[in-house]
Amino acid sequence: MTHIFGVIGNPIAHSLSPVMHEAAFKELKLDARYIPYQVESDKVGEAVQGIRGLGLSGVNVTIPHKEAVIEYLDELDPLAAKLGAVNTIVHDRKNDKLIGYNTDGEGFYRSLVPELRKPLQDNLILIIGAGGAARGVAITLAQKGVKQITIANRTKEKAEKLAADCGGNTRAMSLNGVQAKLTEFDVVVNCTSIGMSPNVGQMPMSLETLSRDTLVSDLIYNPNKTRFLSEAEKKSARTLNGMGMFIQQGAIAFELWTGLQAPVTIMRRAVLEKLKEVK
Ligand code: NAP
16 A cells, blocks of 8 residues: 655645655655645645545645644644644554654754764854744754753744743843854854845844854755855854755654654755756
8 A cells, every 4th residue: 555645834836845755765665655735724624634534644744834733633742742833743543643743853953963063962052033943943952951042033022932931041132132142152043034045145143253163054945055154154164054954854754654764865865956956
């Protein structure tokens, strides 16, 4: 029997998840397909019930449905519950249960660790943004025991709420306030949508005072190098774009669905080839 997986979102036509997962299925010779489903906001409940009704094995969930799917699921992984957002649904067919997970933060963590020069727990990390992606990254890093997390966001109240949800040694600051302290951070992560195509000339904050020892990351991978990362390179700092996070969040979903280790190199190659094709 062919196992069917998919992704629900709106819009969905440009999602790179189908090409990434189909490459993994092919590599591991799995009888499986991965289909993009465009779902309107008033049809989210029916779409989730469709997973059960049609016997899909699992789906990813993307913008704008990550929060809305929750009320239709049977169980939530504790991290997804804390985040209030789901990006992966596993259909446990034996027990007829739909279980929600969120693999975004763990995906970022997996992409970040190989780039660090000291153990994760010893780093001072600045997160810019307090939306859905920032939430996943900040809460996951806080749970891993990062020494100190600072959250700066245009809407400061959202940064304060996220810092409180992270607990531990997490604080909120204004974007202006954090500018003067830039040299203190080991890692700076742009978790806002600033710099994303087509607004490629924009940056979430100035990197004028950046130290070359700071690792600068951007969750955006289209463009592949945002202006934020280009400016960091001009300061001779190391950079990390959002491609690794995207691949790793998909790899974790693949592992949850199949119980197999994801062929990460093959998945990455398939995504990069697809991106070249569409450019
Ligand atoms: P979101 O929930 O809409 O949050 C957007 C964030 O950007 C908020 O903090 C918002 O600040 C800030 N922002 C937006 N426009 C701004 C502006 N003009 N000036 C200052 N701040 C601004 O979006 P999200 O889901 O967190 O996604 C954020 C980014 O992460 C997107 O670029 C997305 O593509 C990327 N992402 C990447 C991956 C990956 O796998 N690599 C996964 C998920 C997301 P306010 O709170 O003040 O509005």
